Amino acid sequence: MKRAPKDVVAGARTVSRRALVVGGLQLGVVGALGWRMQSLQVEQADQFRLLAEENRINIRLLPPSRGLIFDRNGIPIAANEQNYRVVMVREDAGDVGEVLAKLTEIVEIDPRDLARAMEEMRRRSPFVPVTIADRLSWEDVAQINLNTPALPGIQAEVGLSRVYPWGADLAHVVGYVGPVSDYDLSRIDDPDPLLQIPKFQIGKTGAENRLERTLRGTAGTRRIEVNAAGRIMRELDRKEGDPGKDVQLTLDSRLQSYVQARLDNESAGAVVIDLENGDLRAIASAPAFDPNLFVRGISVADWTALNQDKYRPLAAKAVQGTYPPGSTFKMVTVLAAMEAGFVTPDETVYCPGYTDVFNIRFHCWKRGGHGNINLHESLKQSCDCYYYEIAQRVGIDKMAEMARKLGLGVRHDLPLSAVAEGLAPDKEWKARVRGEEWRIGDTVNASIGQGYVLSSPLQLAVMTARLATGRVVTPRLIRLIDGVEQPSGLGESLGLNENTLRRIRASMEDVCNHRRGTAYGSRIIDEAHKMAGKTGTSQVRRITPEERAAGVVRNEDLPWERRDHALFVGYAPYDNPRYAVSVVVEHGGGGSAAAAPIARDILLQAQYGGPPPLEAYPAAVRDRIAEQQRRIEARVPQGATGRSRV
Amino acid sequence: MSYLEYNTKYVPTGLRKVLHLNWAIILLLIAVASAGFLMLYSVAGGSMTPWVEPQMQRFALGMVLMLVVAMVPIWFWRNMAFLAYGGSLVLLLGVEFFGEVRMGAQRWIDLGFMRLQPSELMKITLVMFLAAYYDWLPNKKTSHPLWVVVPVVIIVVPTLLVLRQPDLGTALLLLIGGATVMFLAGVHWAYFATVGGGGIAAVVAALQSRGTPWQLLQDYQYRRIDTFLDPANDPLGAGYHITQAKIALGSGGWTGRGFMQGTQSRLNFLPEKHTDFIFTTLAEEFGFVGAFTLLVLYLLIVVFCIISAMGNRDRFASLLTLGVAMTFFLFFAVNMAMVMGLAPVVGVPLPLVSYGGSAMLVLLVAFGLVQSAHIHRPR
Numbered sequence A: 001m002k003r004a005p006k007d008v009v010a011g012a013r014t015v016s017r018r019a020l021v022v023g024g025l026q027l028g029v030v031g032a033l034g035w036r037m038q039s040l041q042v043e044q045a046d047q048f049r050l051l052a053e054e055n056r057i058n059i060r061l062l063p064p065s066r067g068l069i070f071d072r073n074g075i076p077i078a079a080n081e082q083n084y085r086v087v088m089v090r091e092d093a094g095d096v097g098e099v100l101a102k103l104t105e106i107v108e109i110d111p112r113d114l115a116r117a118m119e120e121m122r123r124r125s126p127f128v129p130v131t132i133a134d135r136l137s138w139e140d141v142a143q144i145n146l147n148t149p150a151l152p153g154i155q156a157e158v159g160l161s162r163v164y165p166w167g168a169d170l171a172h173v174v175g176y177v178g179p180v181s182d183y184d185l186s187r188i189d190d191p192d193p194l195l196q197i198p199k200f201q202i203g204k205t206g207a208e209n210r211l212e213r214t215l216r217g218t219a220g221t222r223r224i225e226v227n228a229a230g231r232i233m234r235e236l237d238r239k240e241g242d243p244g245k246d247v248q249l250t251l252d253s254r255l256q257s258y259v260q261a262r263l264d265n266e267s268a269g270a271v272v273i274d275l276e277n278g279d280l281r282a283i284a285s286a287p288a289f290d291p292n293l294f295v296r297g298i299s300v301a302d303w304t305a306l307n308q309d310k311y312r313p314l315a316a317k318a319v320q321g322t323y324p325p326g327s328t329f330k331m332v333t334v335l336a337a338m339e340a341g342f343v344t345p346d347e348t349v350y351c352p353g354y355t356d357v358f359n360i361r362f363h364c365w366k367r368g369g370h371g372n373i374n375l376h377e378s379l380k381q382s383c384d385c386y387y388y389e390i391a392q393r394v395g396i397d398k399m400a401e402m403a404r405k406l407g408l409g410v411r412h413d414l415p416l417s418a419v420a421e422g423l424a425p426d427k428e429w430k431a432r433v434r435g436e437e438w439r440i441g442d443t444v445n446a447s448i449g450q451g452y453v454l455s456s457p458l459q460l461a462v463m464t465a466r467l468a469t470g471r472v473v474t475p476r477l478i479r480l481i482d483g484v485e486q487p488s489g490l491g492e493s494l495g496l497n498e499n500t501l502r503r504i505r506a507s508m509e510d511v512c513n514h515r516r517g518t519a520y521g522s523r524i525i526d527e528a529h530k531m532a533g534k535t536g537t538s539q540v541r542r543i544t545p546e547e548r549a550a551g552v553v554r555n556e557d558l559p560w561e562r563r564d565h566a567l568f569v570g571y572a573p574y575d576n577p578r579y580a581v582s583v584v585v586e587h588g589g590g591g592s593a594a595a596a597p598i599a600r601d602i603l604l605q606a607q608y609g610g611p612p613p614l615e616a617y618p619a620a621v622r623d624r625i626a627e628q629q630r631r632i633e634a635r636v637p638q639g640a641t642g643r644s645r646v
Numbered sequence B: 001m002s003y004l005e006y007n008t009k010y011v012p013t014g015l016r017k018v019l020h021l022n023w024a025i026i027l028l029l030i031a032v033a034s035a036g037f038l039m040l041y042s043v044a045g046g047s048m049t050p051w052v053e054p055q056m057q058r059f060a061l062g063m064v065l066m067l068v069v070a071m072v073p074i075w076f077w078r079n080m081a082f083l084a085y086g087g088s089l090v091l092l093l094g095v096e097f098f099g100e101v102r103m104g105a106q107r108w109i110d111l112g113f114m115r116l117q118p119s120e121l122m123k124i125t126l127v128m129f130l131a132a133y134y135d136w137l138p139n140k141k142t143s144h145p146l147w148v149v150v151p152v153v154i155i156v157v158p159t160l161l162v163l164r165q166p167d168l169g170t171a172l173l174l175l176i177g178g179a180t181v182m183f184l185a186g187v188h189w190a191y192f193a194t195v196g197g198g199g200i201a202a203v204v205a206a207l208q209s210r211g212t213p214w215q216l217l218q219d220y221q222y223r224r225i226d227t228f229l230d231p232a233n234d235p236l237g238a239g240y241h242i243t244q245a246k247i248a249l250g251s252g253g254w255t256g257r258g259f260m261q262g263t264q265s266r267l268n269f270l271p272e273k274h275t276d277f278i279f280t281t282l283a284e285e286f287g288f289v290g291a292f293t294l295l296v297l298y299l300l301i302v303v304f305c306i307i308s309a310m311g312n313r314d315r316f317a318s319l320l321t322l323g324v325a326m327t328f329f330l331f332f333a334v335n336m337a338m339v340m341g342l343a344p345v346v347g348v349p350l351p352l353v354s355y356g357g358s359a360m361l362v363l364l365v366a367f368g369l370v371q372s373a374h375i376h377r378p379r
Helices: A007-043 A045-056 A094-104 A111-124 A139-148 A167-174 A182-187 A208-212 A212-216 A254-264 A291-295 A302-306 A325-339 A375-381 A385-394 A396-405 A427-434 A440-447 A458-470 A498-513 A545-550 A591-608 A619-633 B022-041 B050-071 B074-098 B120-137 B145-164 B168-185 B189-208 B220-227 B240-252 B278-308 B315-339 B357-375
Strands: A057-062 A076-089 A129-136 A154-163 A177-179 A202-203 A218-224 A230-240 A248-249 A268-274 A280-286 A350-351 A354-359 A360-363 A372-373 A470-474 A479-480 A490-493 A532-538 A565-572 A580-585 B101-102 B106-108
Touching: A007 B278, A045 A458, A057 B220, A076 A094, A076 A139, A076 A167, A076 A182, A094 A111, A094 A139, A111 A129, A129 A139, A139 A154, A139 A167, A139 A291, A154 A177, A154 A291, A154 B315, A167 A280, A167 A291, A167 A580, A177 A291, A177 B101, A202 A458, A208 A212, A208 B074, A212 A470, A212 A565, A218 A427, A218 B074, A254 A268, A254 A350, A254 A591, A254 B357, A268 A458, A268 A591, A280 A591, A280 B168, A325 A375, A325 A396, A325 A440, A325 A458, A325 A498, A325 A532, A325 A565, A325 A591, A325 B315, A350 B357, A354 A385, A354 A440, A360 A440, A360 B074, A372 A375, A375 A385, A375 A498, A385 A440, A396 A427, A396 A440, A440 A591, A458 A470, A458 A498, A458 A565, A458 A580, A498 A565, A532 A545, A532 A591, A565 A591, B022 B278, B022 B357, B050 B357, B074 B315, B120 B145, B120 B168, B120 B357, B145 B168, B168 B315, B240 B278, B278 B315, B278 B357, B315 B357
Parallel strands: none
Antiparallel strands: A057 A218, A076 A129, A076 A154, A177 A202, A218 A230, A248 A479, A268 A280, A268 A580, A350 A372, A354 A360, A470 A490, A532 A565, A565 A580, B101 B106
């Protein structure tokens, strides 16, 4: 179509004019873009750079190796073991199913683990290593390494896991570690980022738990550059954490192992204290359990078995269990009375076999009575009426005060789970807790360690240690932390009359070494290692007048849980005390028969630092002791294995 | 104005045409493309493969095509306009029936030696056809309603086809590019005011229709709009692209982290780092200075096109030049606005910089038309 030249010019002018309008609009848009660029890249640059760093740099924690726990001789009782596991990286594997099939031909893998690993691999990114199997033997790992070319994507890795070489022997003291749980996190106020690591192992019970901060160490960090998918591109830097501090306990693992073995088949607790410094040489509770089971994740069957056992293997009876101390409390009663001047050592009290207090009859264990009896004889023969009498003179408050002075009814600060406070009752306690007035009958019961009085084997051992030394012996469980010596447990003098103490010690000596003493059958005849002590038998049931009239049923004829507790406290050597011991056998019957022989064996073992010669025992029992020693010798500590340790 | 009206005496012939090329535009195109090569080299982690080499080959091919197109007289192209438009429309319909679905969108047609994106082709042929239309239409009929409806249909048909693929970005580009040519040709202001008002109403309607049976847009398109309006709402989901892009840009600062030193784009935080989001890499590594320089280079290309068009009395040539300039402008403006969080993520590449075959070839051919218009302008 032909146009008029006028139209051509007019059209071109319109186009040019409108082109300028469009150009102006475009310039405006470019201006807006430039302004936006300026605002993002110049004004907010710092903020975005920060965000970029966060995007790019990922901080991963390096778990520190947990501190080791040693016994007093430097023998490890909680160690870290190299733990081999096999992991798979999906993207390197190619055909996952085929590789896993080959792997199962080489090493045995639980099908459930395999299913779990497959599931996890499906869920995670292809470059994330997924654990296929854990706790492989060195032989398995060697097999896998040998077959590496046939197993693409499969790697053997090594980690550390906790192991308790002494197994059940130190279970209640050392405790165990386990993966941190939501419950743990809700309960403890600990900002340590390590706890956020899935399956991070923390101390659950015992010293592992109470010394957690010391043993754990601090996390190292690894700064890595990652891409948006989380793949690690490279490591930027690495700061190693501080490994956990090593701890040395005062325990003697060999003695502990012996005590544990000696308590075998009983439900019992025993504590050995070194009188030179308050060191706890052994804290045994029987039966025990293998803490290694918990580290690996205990099976339901094992857990049920432990929980339903009527001997309560999980309970740390030596520190946690409280029992009426029975006659072992008599030293407290008599010391309170003599310190307050209500009785003199030579004063005699008449024992007809019972004492009537306001129409209530309290019986002595000896039905015929002991006749006229003084301090020495009352302790040696464990006459009850003597104590009924002097307790009424001195009153419960002074007795409770003396009990606490000797370490009963107070919580001893040990790094263990659930250290029992026990109970040294007084008038104020009964009014506060029971809302009742204290009765004289309560005092009479308390005088022989019955009624409200409760104490743990640990407290009884502390009491014995204080009686034997006359000084404030505080139990000590930790000897060194990271090589630093902890304060000694041997303190000031108790401030008791030394003469009175000497009379009581002499009586305790005769308990074991005098023909009429209650523990004469468990004496030590080796002059340098003789022991002194006191038996105790505490009732767990009330003997009704009818039953008493019909003749008290013998312990052996009662069901186990209604039998008396057997107790013994003692120390040796009697003339220069070095070790104090307490033994409580739950429902064991009489203290002289069930507890005293155990205490004697423990004291001998402690003094000799190993199995004592048979000559230390009375000739009559040597055959039996020899047999017992052979049996214990043959016993291998549970859980102790020959695996490599670090 | 037909070629018969040209005073052919003054139109260069043969190799003399080379001297009359618009060299400023060519140099600017090479500069922008080179920035693209650098960035593709960087995002590949300092490697010529997989992106730089093919991109360079395509650019070389595109430059040759541009020169070939430039040598052909502009009146030939005007006569070809209808065929080009019709051909593009057929290819678009072909995509509808034989297209290959990639990344959730049906945009490609496999020609054997390359995958062709007919919608790219349409961006240019639409402008070309409209320019030819207004060259043919007498000036006084320009604003006549009947003669306004015709170009509207010419624009709307391919736009709807592209929208069906679905490719909202290209559809918008076609719509705005076509409307710009109509505006330049002198269609009355009132039409644009009416359509603008109608457009706003349509946007409102589209947003209102969400979730109803007659929903006008795809779900992913609504999500992109949501994301655009509030990227922080879902930083790891749909808003991820925008948030990460802004972080990359912002962390560039004044002068950037340096060539090959960008962490955000190279560490896969950014999606489509070699295509639609390549600007973030440039902005991160060369900072505000580099990004703004690129913006100025783009603007200069548009400015030289406008200057060329204003000096050209041939109606088809000047409308075509301005239409190509507008399309080119829309490409980089929408892409940058999208990456900087000023526009929704609509899938528009950064022209000559983003990795991609058909877009670059089509653009260079379009600039061949611009060159042809420049060389063969009436003097």
